[in-house]
Amino acid sequence: MWELEKVLDSLPVAVIAHDLNRKIFFFNREAENLTGYTKQEVIGNDCHKVFPGGFCGKKCSFKKNTTILSFKDLEYNVKFIDKQGNLKFLETRVVPIYNDKEIIGICAVFQDITYEINTEREVEGATKFHDIIGSSEKMLRLYAQIRNVSKISVPVLILGESGTGKELVAQTIHKLSPRKNGPFVAVNCGALPDSLIESELFGYVKGAFTGATKTKKGRFELAHGGTLFLDEIGDVSPAMQVKLLRAIQTYTIERLGDDKRIRVDIRIVSATNKDLKEEIKQGNFREDLFYRISVIPIKIPPLRQRIEDIPLLIDHFVEEFSSEFNMPKPQVSPSAMELLKRHNWPGNIRELQNVIQYALVESLESNGHRIEPSHLPNYLLEKNVVHEIALSKSNNTKRVRKQFDPKEIEMAIKRCGGNKVKAARFLGVSRATLYRWLSKINTE
Ligand SMILES: Nc1ncnc2c1ncn2[C@@H]1O[C@H](COP(=O)(O)OP(=O)(O)OP(=O)(O)O)[C@@H](O)[C@H]1O
Ligand SMILES: [Mg+2]
Structure with a gap:
C-alpha cells in the first residue's frame, strides 16, 4: 500500500x-x-x-x-x-x-x-494573433488552424492571393512549433532558375561544377532542426519537382557532385498563390508532389472578404509607419476610411501597407494630423481600376510625381533619422534612386 x-x-x-x-x-x-x-x-x-x-x-x-x-x-x-x-x-x-x-x-x-482556457479566450476575442492582425471570423478560424498545425510536424501548404500574408503565417507556424529555436529557412522557388535552385536547395561539394570552389550546404541542410519554407512552390519546373519530391519523401538529400545521402530533420511549409489543382489538370504540377506538401492546407482569405479587419489593419500600419517616419500619428477621416473600406484590394495587405505609407507622406503637406481622401492615391477614387501599385511587391508606392529636390531629400533623411532605406520609402522612390540623387547632390 x-x-x-x-x-x-x-x-x-x-x-x-x-x-x-x-x-x-x-x-x-x-x-x-x-x-x-x-x-x-x-x-x-x-x-x-x-x-x-x-x-x-x-x-x-x-x-x-x-x-x-x-x-x-x-x-x-x-x-x-x-x-x-x-x-x-x-x-x-x-x-x-x-x-x-x-x-x-x-x-x-x-x-x-x-x-x-485562457489562450482559447484570447483567441476568441482577439484583434491579433502574434504578428497577424485581424479579428474577423475568418481570421479567428485561421488562428485556430495555425495553433493546431504548429504542434505537429506535418507538411503544410499555405494558399492565398498575393500579399495576403503567406510568409507571415509560415513564420508564425514556426515560432509556435517545438522547432522554434531551430532555423526558419525560406526559399523563393519562383525567383530562381533551375540551374541555381538545385544547388541552392541541396548544396554542392567543391569541384561539383566550374566555380564551385568550396563545399556549400543547401537550404535543406541549413533548415535542419527547424522549418524549410518553400515559397511560390507552384512555379517550380517539372524537372525540379521530381527532385523536390524525392527529398520530401525521404527527408534525405544529396549535395551536387556527391552521392552520399544526408538525412535532414525539417518541417516543410510551402506556399503558393496558384490554384495547384488546376495546375495538376493542366499537367504543370505533379499530383504526387501536391499530396506530399499539402497534408494540411491552410487558406488565407483575401482582404476584400474580411473588410471588418480593414480599420484594425489601418490603425496598425498608421502607427507603425508614422513612428518610422518620426511623425505624430494622424487620424483617418471617416470619408477616407469609407474609401479604404470600399476598395477591393487586389494586392491585399501589401497594397494596404503601400497605400498607408503614401497617404502618410501626402498628409504631411497639410500638417499631417489627419488623412483625408485627397491624400490617398487617385486610383482608389476610380472604380474597377487595378493600378500597378496594387500589385507591386516592393514597399514603395511608385509615386511618379516625386522629382529630384535636394531640400526634400534632406528633409526625408532627417525625418528618418539618417536611415536611407526608410528615407527612400518616405520619398516613394527606390533605394537606388535615392543613392543616385545623393551622389548628384554631393557632386553638385
Ligand atoms: N494579417 C496581417 N497583419 C499584419 N501584417 C500583415 C498581415 N498579413 C500580411 N501582413 C504584412 O503584409 C506584407 C505582405 O505579407 P506576406 O509577404 O506574408 O504576403 P504573401 O502572401 O507572402 O505575398 P506574396 O504572395 O506576394 O509573396 C508583410 O509585410 C506582412 O508582414
Ligand atoms: Mg510571399
Missing part, C-alpha cells in the same frame, strides 16, 4: 477519492499542489465541506440518504477556487470504485487547464 501511494504521488495528474458519504480517503501530491490544501486538511473530511465550490460543478451524485446503484463515468471541465483564492479551470474525469459489484465510492482525476 505504501508503494502504491508513492506511485500515485508521483503522477503528474491530481487524484482524489471519496466514499459514498463524500468522506475523502485519498488525495495525492499533485492534488495538494493544484488545490493548495494538504492531505492532513482533507483526509477524513466531507468533500463539499473542504472545497466550498466542490470539484463536481453541481454534478455530485452523492447526496445524503441516496444509494448509488450504477454510475456512469463522467468527464467535464469545472471552475475551481484554490486555497489561495485563484480561479482555476480543471478538466475532470470521475470513475466509480467497486468492491465486487458494489460501488463504494468514486475516484476523480483532474488536470489544470487554466492556461489552455
